[in-house]
Amino acid sequence: MKGQEWYQADSVAEEYDAKRFSKGGRLIDRREKRAVLEALAPVEDERVLEIACGTGRFTVMLAERGADIVGLDISDAMLAQGREKARRAGLADTVEFMRGDAARLPFPDDHFDAVFAMRFFHLADTPAKFLAEMARVSKDVVFFDTFRGSSFRTLYNWALPMGSRLYSREEVERLIDGAGLSLRQDDHDFVFPYGFYREVPNSVADPFWSLDQAIGGNAVGEKLSSVSYWTAEV
Template structure:
């Protein structure tokens, strides 16, 4: 997986949220959380697995809304941040964080109602195997996001030390079919790449976001840098 050693470093885990979801990055956090809520709701009593849960921003949010959720991550430092977040939110008894490899999930077939992964597939070196594992342990729904090839993300990617794996719509559809999944819904967003929003103050970012949404609506998402894929197990 791209950047695996970097991702597991303690100092990266400690600063992860503050660097990505402060200033204009708050808009990204809000949008991603809403995408997860829209996909999984109603979540009361659902058994959910989050792959690559990181610092637990989704895991804790879903626990607060009644999901029976497990967050899995390969980084001990990230998992520790997640546990601290759960403790501050008062839901540490309502979720579980475990260390694990997304390529070999330590669960039986059909164990969860929903399996999802955010900010994961752009780092995946073998996306087909990861998606197949997600499908194996889900009895109903798999949800994830990708960064898109036909977008400004392509230019932004050149500036990143690790880069990102970028996907076309047709590639995602092939991956879904190969994993035994059927696409149920899709959504596309953010013509301007994430790095742009994170670099400017929140009030200015919101003005750009209004323009971004308007442009996205007018071009039907064809230039979107991010896509959300909601699939059902066949």
């Protein structure tokens, strides 16, 4: 997995949310949470597994909406942040966080109603293996996002500390088919990449987001989008 040492550092976990979801990054957080909710809804009383849960921003959000959720991550430091987030939300006894390997999930077949991973597949060295495991333990929905190769993402990808794997639509469709899944829906966003939004104030991000959606709302715009959301079913 790319950047494991970087990702698991205590300092990275402590600053992760503040660096990525302040300023214009708040818009990214809102959009990603909406994508997860749209893919998994309704979540109340559903058994959900989040792969690479990080600091638990999706885990806690879904628990607040009544999901029976497990958050799995390889980083103890990230899991500690997630547990603290759950504690502050009054959900410490509701959400389960556990350390584990996404390539060997410690659950039986069809154990969850839905399995999802956000900000994960751009780091995956063996994406087919990870997706097959997600499909194995889900009895309904598998949801994940990818970064696209035909986008502005390529312009700053080299500067990221852990690198980033970029995907074409054809590659993702092959992965989905290879995991025995069927594509239910795909959505594409962020012609202006994440790095741009994180650098501008929140008040500036919103007008650019409107322009972003206008550009991305057609076939050409889809090809320029830097992020894709994939909802598949077993």
